[in-house]
Amino acid sequence: MACLHDHSCEDHDCSSDWSLYKHIDIPKVSALNEAVPGSVKSVFKAWEQRLSSLEGFLESNEGDPELIVFIPFTSDVKIKSISIVGGADGTSPIKMRAFINREGIDFSDAQSMQAVQEWDLAENLQGVLEYQTRYSRFQGVGNLTLHFPDNYGGDMSRIQYIGLKGEATQLKRDVVATIVYELMPNPSDHKTKSETGGGMSHVE
Amino acid sequence: MVLEATMICIDNSEWMRNGDYSPTRFQAQADAVNLICGAKTQSNPENTVGVLTMAGKGVRVLVTPTSDLGKILACMHGLEIGGEMNLAAGIQVAQLALKHRQNKKQQQRIIVFAGGPVKYDKKVLEMIGKKLKKNSVALDVVNFGEEDEAKTEKLEALVAAVNNNDSSHIVHVPAGSNALSDVLLSTPIFTGDGEGGSGFAAAAAAAAAGGVSGFDFGVDPNLDPELALALRVSMEEERARQEAAAKKAADDSSKQDKEGASSSQDATMSENVATSASESENKKDDLMDDENALLQQALAMSMDDPATTTVNTRDTDMSEAAADDQDLALALQLSVQEGAKDQSGETDMGKLLADQSFVSSVLASLPGVDPNDPSVKDLLASMQNQPEKKDEDKEEDK
Secondary structure: OOOEEEEEOOOOOOOHHHHHHHHHHHHHOEOOEEOOOHHHHHOOHHHOOOOOOOOOOEEOOOOOOOOOEEEEEEEEEEEEEEEEOOOOOOEOEEEEEEOOOOOOOOHHHHOOOOOOEEEEEOOOOOEEEEEEEOHHHHHOOOEEEEEEEOEEEOOEEEEEEEEEEHHHHHOOOOOOOOOOOOOOOOHHOOOOOOOOOOOOOOOO | OOOOOEEEEEOOOHHHOOOOOOOOOOHHHHHHHHHHHHHHHHOOOOEEEEEEEEEOOEEEEEEEEEOHHHHHHHHHOOOOOOOOOOOHHHHHHHHHHHHHOOOOOOEEEEEEEEEOOOOOOOHHHHHHHHHHOOEEEEEEEEEEEOOHHHHHHHHHHHHHHHOOOOEEEEEEEOOOOOOHHHHHHHOOOOOOOOOOOOOOHHHHHHOOOOOOOOOOOOOOOOOOOHHHHHHHHHHHHHHHHHHHHHHHHHHHHHOOOOHHHHHHHHHHHHHHHHHHHHHOOOOOOHHHHHHHHHHHHHHHHHHHOOOOOOHHHHHHHHHHHHOOOOHHHHHHHHHHHHHHHHOHHHHHHHHHHHHHHHHHHHHHOOOOOOOHHHHHHHHHHHHHHHHHHHHHHHHHHH
């Protein structure tokens, strides 16, 4: 579901549309299978700098094109569309799968879980393609996980820019601290139905 | 103080009966495991450690990652030796156990004690290593027991495949008079990637070497780990605070040169920074006296002793703000004086304010105020007129 962004950017300021990067909690952004730890932070920048690779880019390890990018936000956001600028020579990702509000997704989880939405990507080297989301599913996003399972045949995958378009609300999802549930089962806490005389009431 | 979840893979195969490490390979391994668990839980209270055995009837998880040291030590009792070590399965089960850790923010680490021979191919081990690297799991391998070139090569290849930015290590411990745990103390497995080491490791190393008073702060971390941890944390906080204060003082000195007070504060600040810097450099050679002095300072600060740096930082804030804006300085004075007014009776205040020498001494003690400043002088004059005006009003009302 790609739509072409085919008007010249002088007419209106594209950069204000793609400003959701300001609401990303950059220090907590992480990626799995990145060649240089921490390089994932460099792909979130302003629209104007989407093609410049001054700050570096996100590259996967040699021989393995899979990538997972975990993006936490500073407040809940609604994501309207996503833009990806990949690398040349087949290093652009060919497919993207998104998961929302799940922490700690690794490759085995990503492969077995049903994604919230999946897209087939084109080699978008100029950054003019954007991929719309099913907006109703992307309301109240506290964190976003993007899984790129494959690329266009290159030895490794390269991503130069990830742009997000949408709105930021000022709300924050309820952060529940790590709860330790009961360490040892306490039978008195769990009254089974047979003990309390059955769950069904019957009239005789 | 990296937040980490660790799984330790113990080798309890037949090869562990050998006595070339005293008293037996298995006992030496158990001691080393105990030491590692202690070090991990001390370096960060939220760290968790789990243990599994690789040989015996099969790979068995003895305890899932927990921060309860007692549980970990208890499960090491009654372990039986037998069977053959299954390295690949052990690492994979460890990875699965780490995947289901409760706190997803923890970094994942596996520590493998490889005593028996390794029957897997180098290729298989490299694949496993790549998978660990892909899921950002770090791996430490302790190669002891059987000495075999093929085994060493395979383990080196495994660690090289996992290694990402020097987070994974391999240590070869040959048989000899040194205990396994002593050799491990000096390796990166204990010192945690050169983060300055845990005080535990340093203390234990000093004790092992027969050092006189190698314990930080004169408290044995083994006897009272909580106190040692609290003291170490307060020391680090004090250091961080001093560095922040020194930074601020440096900013101030570049902004304004008027106040003699702030320059003297800078001097004290830089002194403190120098002492703390020298402290961090000579950690092991520190004499008890230096540590006591800094500890005194930390304790004094926590008790809000006005002679300490805390007040100096507050003064710096005031002077910095006041210097920027003369109006702000006046407002500050007024608010201070108004506060004083509210407390005491009006007539008393009137008398005090009328006493110009008192007022000027008060103003001089306020940071950021130069009594010879013309605007301050005007204010003083107006203050003196005000009490007179009030007296006039009162007479009129009557």
